[in-house]
Amino acid sequence: MxxxxxxxxxxxxxxxxxxxxxxxxxxxxxxxxxxxxxxxxxxxxxxxxxxxxxxxxxxxxxxxxxxxxxxxxxxxxxxxxxxxxxxxxxxxxxxxxxxxxxxxxxxxxxxxxxxxxxxxxxxxxxxxxxxxxxxxxxxxxxxxxxxxxxxxxRKGPAALSAPPPPAAHSSGPVAGEVLVPGGPFTMGTSDEPWALDNERPAHTRIVPAFFVDTVPVTNGAYQAFMADGGYREERWWRPEGWAQIREHAIEAPLFWRHDGGRWLRRRFGVTEPVPADEPVLHVSWYEADAYARWAGRRLPTEAEWEKAARHDPAAGRSRRYPWGDADPEPVHANLGQRHLGPAPAGSYPEGASPLGVRQLIGDVWEWTASDFLPYPGFRAFPYKEYSEVFFGPAHKVLRGGSFAVDPVACRGTFRNWDLPVRRQIFSGFRTARDAEPV
Structure with missing residues (x-):
C-alpha cells in the first residue's frame, strides 16, 4: 500500500x-x-x-x-x-x-x-x-x-426536523414490474474493504427468471389490501402471523389510526394524513407476506433482490450499487437521515438498476422471503456475535436500507435481519412473481 x-x-x-x-x-x-x-x-x-x-x-x-x-x-x-x-x-x-x-x-x-x-x-x-x-x-x-x-x-412534541424528500420525477410512466432474466450472477463480495462478515464471500447463484415490482409497495396499494379485509381474512396469513394479528388487534401498519374516514399516521411527533404515493412503512414480515399473497404474488428471495439490485446483464457482472460502483450521492437514493421519511414511489431515477428497478437503496428496508443464513464459505470475523449467532429460521432478511441508514452502512451486498414480528423498524417491501416458463 x-x-x-x-x-x-x-x-x-x-x-x-x-x-x-x-x-x-x-x-x-x-x-x-x-x-x-x-x-x-x-x-x-x-x-x-x-x-x-x-x-x-x-x-x-x-x-x-x-x-x-x-x-x-x-x-x-x-x-x-x-x-x-x-x-x-x-x-x-x-x-x-x-x-x-x-x-x-x-x-x-x-x-x-x-x-x-x-x-x-x-x-x-x-x-x-x-x-x-x-x-x-x-x-x-x-x-x-x-x-x-x-x-x-417516544411520545410528545417533535424533537427532530428535516426537509421533505424531493418530489418524484420521471421522463415517462414507470412500469409496474420488471423482468429479471434467469441465469447466474455473483452474490456477496470478497473485495469490498468494509463489508461485514455476513456479506462474504462472493459466490455464484443461479436464479430463475422472475418479475419484481419496479418500486416498493405504496401506502395506497396497501390500503386496498386493508379495505378488502386483508386484516380480517385468515387465508392470507401464516399461522404465526395470524396469531399476532389477533392477539394484538392489529388492523393497520404501526403508527396509523383511522379518523373521520381517513387514515392518519404519527411520524416523529407529528400527526398527518397517510400519503398514498409513499412506500408503506412500519409493517412486519407477516404483514408483507400477507399482502403479497392477497395480491397473488410473493416476497422476493434475498438472492432475487440482490440480482435485481446489482446484476448488470450487459456487462455480465455485479455492481456495488444499482446505479454503478460510485458511492451514493443525493441524486441516487434517500439515505443518511437527510429526510425523516421515504420519498414518493418512483423517485430517484438516477439510482435505478440496469433493468430499471427503482429505490432499491434507501427509503425503506425491504423484507425478503429468506431466512438469515450464512453464505457458502462464511467465516465469522471479527466476532461470532455480529452475525453467526443470528443465523437460522428465526430471523428474516431485509435489504436495501432506509432513509435512516447512512451510506457507510448501506451497499448492494449489505444484509440486515430481524424477527418477522418487528414493526417499529423502518421496514417496507416489494413483491415478485415467477416468470412464465418459455
Whole structure:
C-alpha cells in the first residue's frame, strides 16, 4: 500500500467516524436528559444506553484491540454488552448518566483519532484497509438508526426536523414490474474493504427468471389490501402471523389510526394524513407476506433482490450499487437521515438498476422471503456475535436500507435481519412473481 493510499484510507476513516458522531450528537442533544434516561418502549434501550454503548464498542475495538491501549472503563463492559442485558431490562442497570456518557465517548474518540495517524492499515486482518475503523463507523451509524427508531416511538412534541424528500420525477410512466432474466450472477463480495462478515464471500447463484415490482409497495396499494379485509381474512396469513394479528388487534401498519374516514399516521411527533404515493412503512414480515399473497404474488428471495439490485446483464457482472460502483450521492437514493421519511414511489431515477428497478437503496428496508443464513464459505470475523449467532429460521432478511441508514452502512451486498414480528423498524417491501416458463 502506498503512502497516498494510506492517507486516503485515514481520511475516509476520520470522515466516517466524524459523520457518525455528529449524528449521534444530534440524536442525543435534541431532547432533555430525562428523555435520554427514559425507556420509551420495552422494545428499545434508553437513548443514554446507546450513547455509552457506542463509546464502549469503540474503546474495545479501536483503543484496546487496534491501538493496544489500556482499558479505560473495564467495569462497564458488562453493562453495555448487548447480549448480557436484553433491552427491556437496561433501564434498571447502573448506567452512566448523560453527561458522563458523553464525556466517556468523547474521551475514547479523542484517543482513537490521536492514534489513527500512527496506525498501519495493513498487516493484520483487523486493520487491513482500515476495516476496524469502518466497522466501528458502521456500528455507530446502526445505533443512530436504532436511536431514530426510539425517537419515533417516544411520545410528545417533535424533537427532530428535516426537509421533505424531493418530489418524484420521471421522463415517462414507470412500469409496474420488471423482468429479471434467469441465469447466474455473483452474490456477496470478497473485495469490498468494509463489508461485514455476513456479506462474504462472493459466490455464484443461479436464479430463475422472475418479475419484481419496479418500486416498493405504496401506502395506497396497501390500503386496498386493508379495505378488502386483508386484516380480517385468515387465508392470507401464516399461522404465526395470524396469531399476532389477533392477539394484538392489529388492523393497520404501526403508527396509523383511522379518523373521520381517513387514515392518519404519527411520524416523529407529528400527526398527518397517510400519503398514498409513499412506500408503506412500519409493517412486519407477516404483514408483507400477507399482502403479497392477497395480491397473488410473493416476497422476493434475498438472492432475487440482490440480482435485481446489482446484476448488470450487459456487462455480465455485479455492481456495488444499482446505479454503478460510485458511492451514493443525493441524486441516487434517500439515505443518511437527510429526510425523516421515504420519498414518493418512483423517485430517484438516477439510482435505478440496469433493468430499471427503482429505490432499491434507501427509503425503506425491504423484507425478503429468506431466512438469515450464512453464505457458502462464511467465516465469522471479527466476532461470532455480529452475525453467526443470528443465523437460522428465526430471523428474516431485509435489504436495501432506509432513509435512516447512512451510506457507510448501506451497499448492494449489505444484509440486515430481524424477527418477522418487528414493526417499529423502518421496514417496507416489494413483491415478485415467477416468470412464465418459455
Amino acid at each position: 502506498t503512502g497516498q493510499d494510506t492517507e486516503a484510507l485515514r481520511l475516509r476513516a476520520v470522515t466516517a467516524l466524524t459523520a457518525a458522531r455528529e449524528r449521534t450528537a444530534l440524536l442525543t442533544s435534541c431532547v432533555e436528559d430525562s428523555e435520554l434516561t427514559a425507556q420509551h418502549s420495552p422494545l428499545m434501550s434508553p437513548l443514554v444506553w446507546d450513547l455509552a454503548h457506542i463509546g464502549n464498542q469503540e474503546e474495545q475495538w479501536l483503543w484496546r484491540a487496534v491501538a493496544g491501549g489500556e482499558a479505560l472503563r473495564p467495569e462497564i463492559d458488562s453493562l453495555y454488552d448487548a447480549f448480557e442485558h436484553p433491552r427491556a431490562t437496561r433501564p434498571s442497570l447502573p448506567l452512566l448518566a448523560p453527561a458522563e456518557a458523553r464525556a466517556y465517548a468523547a474521551d475514547v474518540r479523542g484517543r482513537v483519532l490521536d492514534v489513527l495517524g500512527d496506525t498501519r492499515l495493513e498487516g493484520r486482518p483487523l486493520v487491513d484497509a482500515g476495516f476496524a475503523f469502518g466497522m466501528i463507523a458502521q456500528h455507530e451509524q446502526q445505533h443512530d438508526e436504532t436511536m431514530l427508531i426510539t425517537h419515533q416511538l
